[in-house]
Amino acid sequence: MNRRNFLKTATLLSVGTPLFAKNDSRLYIELPKKPFEYYEKKGKQKGGRVLIIGGIHGNEIGAYKAANMLVDTDLKKGEMLIIPRSNFTSILADVRGYNGDMNRKFESISKNDPDYHYVELLKEAILSYKPDVVISMHDGFGFAIENKRAWGQSVVIDELKYKNFELYKEAKFVQENANKYLKRKLAIINTKTFTGTIHKEQKKALTGWCLKHDVKAFCIEASKQLPSIHDKIHTHLVMLREFFKIYNIELDGGIDYLVDNIDKLNRLKKPKITLEINGKKEILTYSKLLKVPSKSEIKVVSIEGQRGDFIVPHGVNLNWRSFHFNNLRFHIKNDYKTLYHIDIKRV
Ligand SMILES: [Zn+2]
Numbered sequence: 001m002n003r004r005n006f007l008k009t010a011t012l013l014s015v016g017t018p019l020f021a022k023n024d025s026r027l028y029i030e031l032p033k034k035p036f037e038y039y040e041k042k043g044k045q046k047g048g049r050v051l052i053i054g055g056i057h058g059n060e061i062g063a064y065k066a067a068n069m070l071v072d073t074d075l076k077k078g079e080m081l082i083i084p085r086s087n088f089t090s091i092l093a094d095v096r097g098y099n100g101d102m103n104r105k106f107e108s109i110s111k112n113d114p115d116y117h118y119v120e121l122l123k124e125a126i127l128s129y130k131p132d133v134v135i136s137m138h139d140g141f142g143f144a145i146e147n148k149r150a151w152g153q154s155v156v157i158d159e160l161k162y163k164n165f166e167l168y169k170e171a172k173f174v175q176e177n178a179n180k181y182l183k184r185k186l187a188i189i190n191t192k193t194f195t196g197t198i199h200k201e202q203k204k205a206l207t208g209w210c211l212k213h214d215v216k217a218f219c220i221e222a223s224k225q226l227p228s229i230h231d232k233i234h235t236h237l238v239m240l241r242e243f244f245k246i247y248n249i250e251l252d253g254g255i256d257y258l259v260d261n262i263d264k265l266n267r268l269k270k271p272k273i274t275l276e277i278n279g280k281k282e283i284l285t286y287s288k289l290l291k292v293p294s295k296s297e298i299k300v301v302s303i304e305g306q307r308g309d310f311i312v313p314h315g316v317n318l319n320w321r322s323f324h325f326n327n328l329r330f331h332i333k334n335d336y337k338t339l340y341h342i343d344i345k346r347v
Contacts, residue, residue, distance in 0.1 A: 025294040026324040039082045047078025048247030051131035058090025060139035062222040062232020078249035094336040106209035114319040133216045140221035144187035152223025158193035165216045174242040271305025287340040291347045308335040
């Protein structure tokens with residue numbers, strides 16, 4: 001390992017003792033570890049077993065918000081594992097892939113890749129949960145029904161049929177029924193991942209990897225070009241409703257409750273941040289400037305609020321957990337959205 005990589009790794013790994021702090025008069029901060037959250041649901045009645053994966057691409061808000069809404073409901077029938085924010089770093093940055101495209105890393109990934117840990121956790125979840133189906137949620141560009149190069153508003157399959165998985169048949173059922181409720185209609189995209197020549201890169205994607213490991217998988221795509229986040233979430237829930245019919249999944253209270261209450265169930269509130277500055281607690285619930293003496297050690301002890309809340313330093317590598325600074329703004333975010341700021345200034 002060369003020195004630069006070592007320092008990078010050391011910064012990532014350092015938790016307790018600050019590096020080189022003794023001769024450094026700057027401030028030192030330690031952020032919490034980014035969570036990799038997963039939620040298991042089990043209904044009293046027997047049904048299918050579905051694994052929902054959201055947020056592999058960080059700027060596809062409708063996808064991870066819709067997955068997130070499932071977390072707050074119980075199941076009446078069937079079983080579900082929900083991983084709403086597979087790529088939380090990219091969600092916070094509101095970019096497709098902060099460390100490159102995570103959905104091209106399933107075939108192989110370097111241990112030095114900052115996404116390594118998360119891709120491995122996803123693979124482990126898929127293989128150990130052994131679902132009847134994996135549904136990977138995305139917001140694609142444009143409208144597939146109008147434009148052959150667009151992915152938005154579609155059900156994506158890797159082949160018409162793969163082994164004994166009837167991918168097209170199920171996609172067709174979802175498309176036909178969901179389209180009754182959607183203003184912008186869905187297309188079916190067949191990437192011919194294993195037989196064609198155009199989308200060979202799909203073998204590196206999550207669904208291609210699942211199929212090779214004998215797990216049935218689909219991608220569902222809303223469009224990034226729908227006018228509102230509400231519309232994107234709506235597209236996802238309407239598609240999921242049809243998949244849930246196929247796999248015998250029933251939500252307590254019904255999925256229609258989610259479809260009818262998208263805005264209400266996605267309301268944000270400001271989280272409570274607890275810092276420890278040189279061992280002394282400081283609680284924040286709104287924007288504030290903190291003046292802090294040289295060499296102070298700051299630790300983010302807790303973030304209390306909703307799923308998706310986190311503290312994001314402005315202009316600093318988001319893979320870092322600890323670093324030195326003199327004067328910095330921290331965005332208190334829920335996913336892509338800043339709810340307030342904390343400015344910390346060395347005096
Ligand atoms: Zn995507």
